[in-house]
Structures are given as C-alpha cells and as structure tokens.
Amino acid sequence: MHAIVVTVSDSCFARQREDISGPAVGRQLQQAGFTVAQILIVPDEKERICETLCHAAKQARLVVTTGGTGIGSRDVTPEATRMVCNRILDGVAERMRAIGQKDTPLAALSRAVCGTRGSALILNLPGSPRGAVHSLEAVLPLLPHALALLTGNTEHDANDADHSTPAMLPEK
Amino acid sequence: MHAIVVTVSDSCFARQREDISGPAVGRQLQQAGFTVAQILIVPDEKERICETLCHAAKQARLVVTTGGTGIGSRDVTPEATRMVCNRILDGVAERMRAIGQKDTPLAALSRAVCGTRGSALILNLPGSPRGAVHSLEAVLPLLPHALALLTGNTEHDANDADHSTPAMLPEK
Amino acid sequence: MHAIVVTVSDSCFARQREDISGPAVGRQLQQAGFTVAQILIVPDEKERICETLCHAAKQARLVVTTGGTGIGSRDVTPEATRMVCNRILDGVAERMRAIGQKDTPLAALSRAVCGTRGSALILNLPGSPRGAVHSLEAVLPLLPHALALLTGNTEHDANDADHSTPAMLPEK
Numbered sequence: 001m002h003a004i005v006v007t008v009s010d011s012c013f014a015r016q017r018e019d020i021s022g023p024a025v026g027r028q029l030q031q032a033g034f035t036v037a038q039i040l041i042v043p044d045e046k047e048r049i050c051e052t053l054c055h056a057a058k059q060a061r062l063v064v065t066t067g068g069t070g071i072g073s074r075d076v077t078p079e080a081t082r083m084v085c086n087r088i089l090d091g092v093a094e095r096m097r098a099i100g101q102k103d104t105p106l107a108a109l110s111r112a113v114c115g116t117r118g119s120a121l122i123l124n125l126p127g128s129p130r131g132a133v134h135s136l137e138a139v140l141p142l143l144p145h146a147l148a149l150l151t152g153n154t155e156h157d158a159n160d161a162d163h164s165t166p167a168m169l170p171e172k
Numbered sequence: 173m174h175a176i177v178v179t180v181s182d183s184c185f186a187r188q189r190e191d192i193s194g195p196a197v198g199r200q201l202q203q204a205g206f207t208v209a210q211i212l213i214v215p216d217e218k219e220r221i222c223e224t225l226c227h228a229a230k231q232a233r234l235v236v237t238t239g240g241t242g243i244g245s246r247d248v249t250p251e252a253t254r255m256v257c258n259r260i261l262d263g264v265a266e267r268m269r270a271i272g273q274k275d276t277p278l279a280a281l282s283r284a285v286c287g288t289r290g291s292a293l294i295l296n297l298p299g300s301p302r303g304a305v306h307s308l309e310a311v312l313p314l315l316p317h318a319l320a321l322l323t324g325n326t327e328h329d330a331n332d333a334d335h336s337t338p339a340m341l342p343e344k
Numbered sequence: 345m346h347a348i349v350v351t352v353s354d355s356c357f358a359r360q361r362e363d364i365s366g367p368a369v370g371r372q373l374q375q376a377g378f379t380v381a382q383i384l385i386v387p388d389e390k391e392r393i394c395e396t397l398c399h400a401a402k403q404a405r406l407v408v409t410t411g412g413t414g415i416g417s418r419d420v421t422p423e424a425t426r427m428v429c430n431r432i433l434d435g436v437a438e439r440m441r442a443i444g445q446k447d448t449p450l451a452a453l454s455r456a457v458c459g460t461r462g463s464a465l466i467l468n469l470p471g472s473p474r475g476a477v478h479s480l481e482a483v484l485p486l487l488p489h490a491l492a493l494l495t496g497n498t499e500h501d502a503n504d505a506d507h508s509t510p511a512m513l514p515e516k
Contacts, residue, residue, distance in 0.1 A: 091269045091280035097435045108435035263441045263452035
C-alpha cells in the first residue's frame with residue numbers, strides 16, 4: 001500500500017528550516033507496512049495544497065499532511081483538505097484530538113480533518129514532530145480497515161462508484 | 173412516545189439478507205418505553221432515504237436509522253439525514269463514537285449524525301446489529317430530555333415555533 | 345487582555361429574570377486574569393446576536409456568550425456564532441462536551457461552538473450558571489495560547505492577515 005507525505009510549511013519550503021516532521025511521519029508509515037512513495041514540501045497556500053493533495057490522491061491510497069492545522073493566519077491545510085475531499089470523517093479527527101489531549105490540552109486547538117477523495121484517504125496531522133507522530137499513532141490502527149472499505153471491497157461494491165465523487169474538485 | 177425504525181440496506185431491501193438490526197433496535201426502543209410504530213426497509217439511495225425520513229418525522233417523534241453510515245461508496249445515510257434536518261447535534265454522534273471506541277477503534281469511522289426536524293429527533297446508527305445496539309444504548313438516556321425540549325415544553329416555548337424549520341426540505 | 349460577556353436570553357433581556365450566568369462567567373474570567381469590559385444582555389434573536397458579537401469582537405480579544413445553545417426553538421446562539429466566525433474550532437466545543445459529560449450526559453445536547461473572528465476568539469457556553477461555569481473551566485487553560493496564536497505572534501506572522509477573514513460578516 002502506497003502512501004505520500006505532504007509537509008505544509010512556508011519555512012521548510014523556503015529551506016529556512018529543515019523538515020523534521022515529514023521524515024518522522026514517513027518512517028512511522030513504513031514501520032506500519034506502507035511504502036512511502038514521496039515526501040513533498042509545499043508552502044502554506046491553499047491552492048498549492050489542493051493541487052498537491054489531488055495529485056497525490058491519484059498516486060497513493062493514503063495521503064498524510066503535516067502542518068498548517070493551527071489557528072494562525074497562514075494555517076489553511078484543513079480548508080484545502082475539505083475542498084478536495086468528498087467525505088469528511090469527523091470521528092477520525094475527534095480520535096486524534098481525544099488521544100492528543102492526554103499529552104497536552106492544546107490538542108483541542110487542532111483543526112486537522114480527515115476525509116476521503118475517491119478511494120484515497122487524506123489525513124491532516126499537526127506540524128510539530130511530536131504532535132504529528134502522536135496523532136498518527138492514534139489512528140494508525142484504523143487505516144487498513146478504512147482503506148479496504150474505500151476500495152469498495154465490501155458488500156456494497158455496486159456499479160456506482162461515482163456515488164463517492166460528488167464534491168470532488170474538478171481536475172485541471 | 174412513538175418511534176419509527178428505518179433499516180437502510182440494499183441487500184435487506186432486495187430480500188437477499190434478513191434484517192437483524194432493525195428488529196434489534198426496535199426491541200431496544202420498546203424496552204425503553206417507546207411505541208415502535210413501524211420498521212421500514214429502504215435501499216441505500218439518498219432520495220429514498222430523505223423521503224422516508226421526512227414522512228417518518230411527521231408520524232413519530234423519534235426516527236432511528238440503521239445502516240449506510242460507513243465509508244463505502246453506497247453509504248449515504250448521513251448525507252440524507254443532513255439534508256432533512258434543520259439542526260445537527262454534533263455532541264450526540266460524538267458520544268456514540270466515544271463510547272463505541274471502548275468496544276472497537278473502528279467506531280471512529282462511523283459518519284453517523286443526529287439532528288432534529290421540526291419536533292422530531294433523527295438518529296443514525298451503524299448497520300451491524302452489535303454496533304447499532306451499542307450506539308443506541310450510549311444515547312438512550314438523552315432521548316427523553318431531548319424530545320421534551322423539542323416540543324417547546326421549556327421556558328422558551330414562545331409563539332415562534334417556525335424558528336425551528338428554516339432548513340427543512342420542502343414538502344412534496 | 346479584555347473580555348466581553350454576552351448573556352443571550354429573552355427573559356433576562358425582558359428583565360423577567362435576573363442574569364446569574366453572565367456575572368458568574370465574568371467573575372471566572374477576572375480570576376483567570378482577564379479584564380471584563382462589559383456584560384451585555386441580548387434576546388434570543390439571531391441578528392441581534394450577530395451584531396453584538398461583531399461589535400464585541402472589535403473591542404475585546406475574547407467574547408464569551410452564555411445561553412441559547414440548546415435545541416429549543418428559540419436557541420440560535422450557535423447559528424449566529426457560525427455566521428460571524430471565519431474559523432470554527434471543533435476541538436474546543438468537543439472538549440467542553442467531553443468534560444461536561446462527566447457531570448451530566450445531557451452535555452451531549454449542547455450545540456455550543458467556538459470560533460475566531462479576526463484576532464478575537466468567540467466561545468459559546470450553555471445558559472445555566474453551573475453549565476456555563478463548568479464549560480468555561482474546561483477550556484480556560486487553552487485560551488491564553490489560542491489568543492497568542494491569533495495575534496499572529498508566531499512563525500507564521502506573514503503580511504497576509506487578510507487570509508483570516510474570508511467568511512466574516514460584512515460590516516454595516
């Protein structure tokens with residue numbers, strides 16, 4: 001199963017800072033059995049994030065972002081993710097926050113979302129290496145089952161996969 | 173207090189499978205003091221679910237669905253429920269997921285919602301008999317109080333009950 | 345740091361009932377180090393609440409409402425708050441409900457939301473004095489950090505503060 005990691009950070013994109021979270025998340029996914037195809041770095045710009053997520057969701061079943069989930073004026077990763085997803089899975093983000101709060105009450109401020117685009121799962125993680133790794137750990141056990149359901153490999157796998165794409169961003 | 177149960181399932185509707193969850197939820201509601209007026213079976217089709225919910229919400233104060241809350245391509249019960257509700261009660265679905273996760277981490281994948289339409293409460297439950305019964309159990313203690321508030325039987329019961337219907341689906 | 349408390353209640357506005365919750369929340373904020381600039385009382389009317397929140401968010405960094413978060417037909421505080429906020433912080437409301445449920449399962453029925461408008465934080469609390477005080481207590485530790493992030497006093501404090509105002513209600 002392929003995964004792509006997207007680090008969302010102006011300063012990492014401008015090479016003013018080293019990307020720590022992206023590689024940390026990548027290692028964690030590899031240990032969980034995923035093949036990490038790429039670790040991409042994009043600035044905190046909604047359109048760039050949208051384009052990157054759409055492209056990544058064609059190439060990998062799992063797309064994990066890190067960064068841009070806070071409440072600073074540049075934080076737009078959740079907005080971009082909502083735009084490209086056709087379904088939002090509130091319970092997955094809830095679980096990340098609930099488990100994150102055992103670590104720090106500030107986890108409640110995360111606006112991270114999780115959703116699906118076609119048969120890909122897109123998951124936002126916070127930008128700090130510790131927050132990213134802990135959040136991913138909280139939901140890692142769900143991912144294989146979620147990805148199996150998304151392939152349509154269920155009782156419901158009817159001939160209408162188009163049902164799952166009403167809100168998708170039009171391809172360019 | 174009357175309740176209607178709606179089983180949402182292509183295979184139960186096509187009589188390829190017996191409906192176990194609907195009757196299980198019905199028994200649970202009866203034990204809690206509700207009069208279960210009907211157990212309906214509809215396919216996983218958004219329009220059919222919307223119509224059924226609208227009709228049921230006129231005949232009963234509590235409408236409970238089972239099925240179609242997952243992330244398969246045919247799962248559209250939450251979308252239909254959001255369309256017919258004028259208010260969404262995020263905390264009720266949150267509570268079902270939070271308590272469900274003591275049973276299985278997969279409860280986080282449920283997209284079930286709870287909302288109100290006029291003075292009726294509509295509650296989505298998962299499709300599996302065990303998931304449906306556990307989810308209902310988690311919120312059963314809330315229902316009498318919620319239904320009392322919805323009758324306007326509170327300090328707020330002003331002469332403007334129309335306030336509660338801005339987002340309702342137009343009647344056919 | 346300045347805070348404004350807004351009590352949303354028809355009966356308090358009509359002086360048919362004394363406002364207990366507003367002053368209780370005010371005292372709690374003062375003990376936490378905020379300067380409470382005003383305690384306002386408005387009726388349960390969406391437009392009036394919107395206008396009051398917009399005005400308050402210009403004068404204080406923290407705006408706390410009490411009342412109107414239930415499911416009665418007159419309860420519209422969450423709707424008004426969503427209209428004036430540019431970002432919703434689901435995790436903050438989730439935390440209030442999660443901690444509130446240790447007190448009473450009915451906390452799940454609260455539709456209270458928390459969001460940002462420009463560099464102000466707007467927080468809904470329930471109307472009962474006990475519910476209001478407990479809910480605020482649950483999130484008080486988050487507020488200083490959240491308010492610091494909102495000033496743009498972070499790594500992200502770029503020259504594009506306008507990024508944070510797409511969904512704001514137009515000024516009159």
